[in-house]
Amino acid sequence: MSDPKFEPGAEPALPIPDGDGGTDLDVAVLPSFGFGHRSLMWWGTWGMIAIEGTVFALTIATYFYLRGQGTQWPIAEPPPDLLWGTLNVLVFLASAVPNQAAKRAAERYDLAGARRATLGCAALGMVLLILRVFEFRHLNCRWDTDAYGSVVWTLLGFHTAHLLTDWLDTAVLGVMLCTGPIEGKRYVDVSENAMYWYFVLASWLPIYGVIYWVPRLPPVLSP
Amino acid sequence: MSIHDTRSAELEATWRDPPGLRGVLSAVNHKTIGRRFIVTAFSFFVAAGILAGLMRLQLMHPGNTVLGPDRYAQIFTMHGTTMMFLFAVPVMQAVAVYVVPLMIGARSIAFPRLNAYAFWIYLFGGVMLYGAFLLNVGPDAGWFAYVPLSGPAYSPGKRVDFWAQMITFTELSGLLEAVIQITTIFKLRAPGMTLNRLPLYVWSVLVTNFMILFAMPAVMLSSTALIMDRLVGTHFYNPAEGGDVLLWQHLFWFFGHPEVYFIFVPALGFMSTIIATFSRRQIFGYTAMVVALIATAFLAFGLWVHHMFATNLPELGKSFFTAVSMMIAIPSAVQIFCWLATLKTGRLVMEVPLHFVLAFFFILVVGGLTGVMLAAVPLDLQVHDTYFVVAHFHYVLIGGAVFPLVGAFYYWFPKVTGRMLSGVLGRWHFWLFFAGFNLTFFPMHVLGLLGMPRRVYTYPADPGWGALNLLSTVGDWITGVSFLLFALNVWRALARGMPAGANPWGAPTLEWATSSPPHAANFPRVPLVRGVAPLWLAEPYAGHVRGLADTQREVLATTVLDAAPDHRMIMPTPTIWPFLSAVATTMLFIGSIFTPWAVVWGTVPVAVALVAWFWPTRAETAEHLALEKRP
Amino acid sequence: MSGLPLAAFLDTPPLGELSQDALRAAGPQAAATLALWWPTLALCSAVLLGILIALGYALATSGRAVRSAPGDLSSLANREPGLVRAVSVGVALSTVALLGLVAASAATDRKLASLDTAGALQVHVIAHQWWWEFEYLDADVTRRFVTANELHLPVGRAVELVLDADDVIHSLWIPNLAGKRDLIPGHTQTLRLRADRAGVYRGQCAEYCGYQHANMALRVVAEEPGAFTAWADRMRAPAAAPATPLAQQGRAIFENGTCAMCHTVSGTPAAAKHAPDLTHLASRRRLAAETLENTHDLLARWISRPNALKPGVYMPDQAYSESDVQALTAYLETLK
Ligand code: HEA
Ligand code: HEA
Ligand code: CUA
Ligand SMILES: [Cu+2]
DSSP: OOOOOOOOOOSOOEEEOOOOEEEEEOOSSSSOOGGGGHHHHHHHHHHHHHHHHHHHHHHHHHHHHTTTSSSSSSSOOOOOHHHHHHHHHHHHHHHHHHHHHHHHHTTTTTTHHHHHHHHHHHHHHHHHHHHHHHHHHTTSOOTTOOOHHHHHHHHHHHHHHHHHHHHHHHHHHHHHHHOOOOOOOHHHHHHHHHHHHHHHHHHHHHHHIIIGGGGGOGGOOOO | HHHHHHHHHHHHHSOOOHHHHHHHHHHHHHHHHHHHHHHHHHHHHHHHHHHHHHHHHHTTTTOOOOOOOHHHHHHHHHHIIIIIIIIIHHHHHHHHHHHHHHHTOSSSSSSSSHHHHHHHHHHHHHHHHHHHTTTTTTOOOTTOOOOOSSSTTTSSSHHHHHHHHHHHHHHHHHHHHHHHHHHHHOOOOOOOOOOOOOOHHHHEEEEEEEEHHHHHHHHHHHHHHHHHHHHTTOOTTGGGGGGHHHHHHHHHHHHHHHHHHHHHHHHHHHHHHHHHHHBBOOSSSSHHHHHHHHHHHHHHHHHGGGGGGGOOOOOOHHHHHHHHHHHHHHHHHHHHHHHHHHHHSSSEOHHHHHHHHHHHHHHHHHHHHHHHHHHSSSHHOOOOOOEEEEEEIIIIIIIIIIHOOOOOOOHHHHHHHOOOOHHHHHHHHHHHHHHHHHHHHHHHHHHHHHTBSSOOOOSSTTOOOOOHHHHHHHHHHHHHHHHHHHHHHHHHHHHOOOOOSSSSTOOOOGGSSSOSSSSSSSOOEEEEEEESSSGGGSSEEEEEOOOOOTTTTTEEOOOOTTTEEEEEOOOOOSSSSSHHHHHHHHHHHHHHHHHHHHHHHHHHHHHHHHHHHOOOOOHHHHHHHHHHOOO | OOTTTTHHTOOOTTTTHHHHHTTTTHHHHHOOOOHHHHHHHEEEEHHHHHHHHHHHHHHHHHOOTTSOOBBGGGGGOOHHHHHHHHHHHHHHHHHHHHHHHHHHHHHHHHHHHTOOTTTEEEEEEETTTEEEEEEESSGGGGGGGGSEEEEEEEETTTEEEEEEESOOOEEEEEETTEEEEBBBBOOOEEEEEOOOOEEEEEEEESSOOOOGGOOOOOEEEEEEEEHHHHHHHHHSSSSOOOSHHHHHHHHHHHSSSHHHHOOOOOOOOOOSSSSSSTTTTOOOOOEETEEOOOOOOHHHHHOHHHHSSTTOOSSSSOOOHHHHHHHHOOOOOOOO
16 A cells, blocks of 8 residues: 655645654644635535525425416416516626625735725625515515415525625624734635625526516416 | 643643533533534434333224323324434434544534534424423424425414424534535545545445435425415415425425435444444445445435325336335445455454444345335335334334444444443343344334324224234333343443543544544544554554644644645634524524514524624634734 | 234234235235235345345354454455455346336336226215215216215226315225325325225225324225115115104204204205215214214214214214203114
C-alpha cells in the first residue's frame, strides 16, 4: 500500500518528522477560512437549498396532481392578476445586481463595498416583500375556497417564507458589517448569503410560471 | 512525553462542555449531544415497547377487554409513531452524531450548535407527543394517518394536530442532522482519509442522509397540508372541493418508503463494521458494498406505490412498481453474499456483537423474502393490511435494524463509557430476544394468511386466531425479559464494569485509536490516515497534524475527495442559545395547534433567539482574529 | 389449508362455513392468487434455506480468533477470485429468481384481469363507519333493492362490485373469494369475482377506519342460482305489516321515534338512509356488521344500548322503557 499524498488544498503545509517514525504535518500555515465549496457554510447552504428545492418541487407536483383531478382549472375563479407577480420578477432580477456586487466585494475583503451591496440587497428585499402583499391580494382566490386556492396560497406562502427569512438574514448581516469588528469568516457568510439569495431568486421563476401562467394555458394543454 | 500531557489537559479544558445546569443546557460537544440523543431514543423505544406489551395483552385472547377501541387506537398509533419517528430514524442519526466524527478522525461535528438545536427539537417534539398522550389527546389514526380519517371531519379535536406537529419537530431535527452529517463527512475527515478509505459505516450514514434530504420534504409538505386542512380550512384532501384523498398517500409514502431505508441502511453499516472487526479481515468487496448502498438509495425512491396496491392503479404502473420493489432485493443480495464471503474467510471472534449481527441472516432474510412476496400485486391484495404485513415489517425492522443496532450498542458501549458489558448476560439477552422475537412475530404470518386484519382491537373466536395470538403474546413476554437483562447489564457495567481500554475488540477504525471514553477533543493528536483499516497496519499513521490551537476549538477542514488539508477553522463554543431557540420554536409549533396566529407572533422570539445565537461577541471575534490567516 | 394439520390445531372453520382465510379458494380469483402463492413460498423457502446453509458452512469452516488477535489485511492486495465467483453466482441466481417472480406476478395479474364478466351481477357496495350497504343493481330500476351487511351471491356467475365509500377509506376483503380493494371517497372502484362453491364466507374491512374497524365484517352467502333468485325476490318485497299488537305498538314507536330518522323499512314511512336498511333484518344471521348474533335478547339490548355492545357506534343509546324495547324488538322480529 502506498502512503497517501498530503497535498494541501491551497498552500503548502510543512511536513515535519514527528519522532515516532512518521511525518507530522504543520497546518498552522493554512488559512483560517475559505470561500466556495472549501467552506463548511457552503455545504450547509447547499444542503438547505436541496431540502427547500425539494419542497418547492413537490408542491408544484401537488399543484399539477390536483389540476389533473378535475376538468376545470382554476376550479371556480379567474386566474391571478399578472401585474404584481410580474413586477416582482423584474425586481427579483434587478436584485441580482447588488447581490453579485456583495459576493464580489466579500471575496475581495472590501468591507465598505460589502456593506453597501448587502444593505442594497436588503432594501430591494423590502420592496419585494411589499410587492408580495399586493400579490396575495390579487390572487383572486382564497385558501379556503377550494383545492386550487389552497395550493396556490401554499406555493406563494412557502416562497414568501423564504423571502422573509433571507431578507432577515441579509439585514442582520448588513448590521453586523456596519457595527464591526469583522473577522474574515464574515466575508464567507456574505458570499454564502448571496448564493442563497440566488436560490430564492431562481426558485421564484418556475413558481411564478406555475402560479400566473399555468391557469392561463389554452384548453388544449389542459388535462 | 509530558509535553503531550499538559497539552492534552489544556485541549480537554478547551473542548469540554461547561459544568452545572448551564452546562447541561449549553453543551455542544458532539459526544455529549450524541449520548443524550441515544439515551432519549432508547427511552422512546422502551416506551413504545411497553405500549406494544399492552397491545399484546389485549390481543392475547379473542374478545378480550383490557383495552377499549379508543385506548387501543391511541396505543397502536403511538407505538408505530414512536418506533418509526421517535426511535428508529433518530437513533440511527444519534449513533452517527457520536461515532462518525470519531471514525473519520475529526475533533468535532460540523455545526455543533445546530446539532444541539436538532437534539432539543427532537426531545421537545417527543415530550410534547407523550404529554398529549398522557392527557388523552394522543393521536389515534395510525402511524400513517390516512385522510379523510385523520382530516377535520372524522378526527375532530386536537389528537391528530399533535401528531402532525410531532412530524414537524422530527423532520426539522432529521433534516438538520442530515445537513450536519453530510458536511461533517465531506469536510472534516482526517487528512488522508480519501473517499475510498471511508469506513463502510460512514458510507451508509452518508447515503442515508442524502435520502433524508430528498424524502423528508414530502412528509413535511403532506403534514403541513393536513394541519392546514384541519386548522385553517384548506381543501388539499377534500374531494368535495377539488382535493384528493390519495394525494396524502402518494406524498406520505414517497417519504415513507425511503424512511424504512433510513432505518435499514445505517444498520447495514453496523453489520459491515461488526463483521469486519469480528472476522479479523476487511469486508470482501468494498466497492460492491458502496455501490449496493447507493443503488438501494436510488431504488428506494421508485417504489412508494407498493404500499397502495389496494387503491387500484393502472395495470402498467403496478407492474413497474412490482419490478422495482423486487429489484431492490439485488443490492441486499450483494451485501449479504459479501458478508457471507467475509465470514467464510475470516477468523471469527465469537463475541456478543457478532451474535446480534448473525441473527440478521435469518431474521432480515425472512422479512426481505416476505417483502418480495408483498411486492407481487396479487399476493399483496390478499395480505395487505393484515398481520402478514405486520410480520413482514417487524422482521425487517427488528431483524434488519434493531438486532444490528443492539449489536452496535454492545460494540461501542466500551468506547462511550470506558466499561465492558458482561458477555454472559449479553448472550442471555441475545438468545432470549431471538427466541422471543420469533415466537412473537412468526405466527403473525400465518394469522395474516388466515385472514386477521391489522389494527383490530378485538377479534372473534370463530376464525381460529386465538392460539397463535396467545403464542405471540408469550413471545413478547420473553422479549421483555431479555430487555430487562439488557437493562441490568448496562446498569451493572456502569456501576462496576471492567475497564475497557482504548481498543478492547482489536478493531481497525479510528474511533478505537483514542481513549475510552474519548478525550474531549477526540484526538489529542489528529492522525494522518494511510489506509482503510488504519489500526490493523503495522504503522497505523503516516504522522500527525500539528499546529492546531489548543486554546480554541480549532479543527482542520479537508477537501471532499482526497481529504487533503485545506484550512483551519474555529468551531463555536458552548452556548445556551440553541436551547432557547428550540424552546421558542417549540412554543411556535405547539401554539399553532391552537391558533394559526401563533405562526405570526411565534416567529418573533424565534428570530430574536436565532440572531442572539449567531451574533458574535467582541471577545470571540478578537480571539478569532488572532488566529486568522486569509486564504 | 384444508388437510393441513395446522388447520386442525388452530380450529379454523372448514371452507364455506364462515371461513375467512386466503389459503383456501372458493372462486377463480382466489385460486389464481393461490397458484402464485405456493410456488413463491417454495422459492422463497429455498432461498432462505440456501442462505442458512451458506451461513452454517461459513461459520463451520472459518477459523477462530481471540479479541487481541491482529487483523489480516492481505485481502486488500489479493483479488480473491474464488469469492468473486461465488458472490457473482449468488447475485446472478438471485436476479434470475427475482425476474421469474416478476414475470409470474405479472402473469397472475393478467389472469385476474381476464375474469369473464359477461352477464355479471352488479352490486353497488357503499362502506360506512362501520357497516356495509349493498344495492343490487338492475337495468330495471324497479327491481333494485337495498340490504346491509349480508351479501348474497349466485354461485358460478360473475359479480361486479361497484365500490364507494360514504365517509373514510375502507377496504373490502373476502379472502376465500378474492384479494381486497379499497373503497375511497371520491374514487369509485370495481372488484370482480366469482364464487364457484356454495357456502358462507366471512369478509372484513381491512383498512383502518376508526374505532369499530374491528367490527366491520360481512357475511357472504354464495348459493345456487335458484336459491339466490328466491332470496332476491324476498328482498324486493316490502315489509309485511305486523300482526300482533305488541309488534304494532313497536312499529308505531319506530316510525314516530328516532329510529325512522336514520333507518329505512320499505313499505313504511321510515325511509332514511343514514343506517342499515332494516326491511328484512330478521332474515339476517347477525347484527351490526357481524358484531352480534341476531337473537331476541341481543337485539333488545342493541336497541337501547348499542354503545355497550359496539363502543363508539353511530347509533345513539336511547332511554326506552323496557316495554318499549320489547315492542320494538317484537316489531323488528317481524321483518323477515
Ligand atoms: C427496515 C425496514 C424495511 C425493509 C428493509 C423492507 C424491505 C422490503 N420491503 Fe417492506 N415494509 C416496511 C419496512 C421495511 N421493508 C414497513 C415498516 C412496512 C409497512 C408499513 C405499514 O404499512 O405500516 C413495509 C411494507 C412493505 C410493503 C407493503 C405491504 C402492504 O402494506 O401491503 C411491501 C410491498 O411490496 C414491502 C416490500 C419490501 C421489499 C420488496 C423489501 C426489500 O428491500 C427486501 C430485500 C431483501 C431480501 C429479498 C432478502 C435478501 C435477498 C436475498 C437473499 C437475495 C435472494 C432473494 C430472492 C431471489 C427472492 N414492504
Ligand atoms: C422499529 C420499529 C418497531 C419495533 C421495534 C416494534 C416492536 C414491537 N411491536 Fe410493533 N409496530 C411498528 C414498529 C415497531 N414495532 C409499527 C410501525 C407498527 C404499525 C403501527 C400502525 O399500524 O399504525 C407496529 C404495529 C404493531 C402491532 C400491530 C398492531 C395492530 O395492527 O393492531 C403489534 C401487535 O402485536 C406490534 C407488536 C410489537 C411488539 C410485541 C414489539 C416488541 O418487539 C417490542 C419489544 C420491546 C420491549 C419489550 C421493550 C422492552 C424494554 C424493557 C422491558 C426494558 C425495561 C426498561 C427499563 C427497566 C428502563 N407492533
Ligand atoms: Cu371500515 Cu375498517
Ligand atoms: Cu415500502
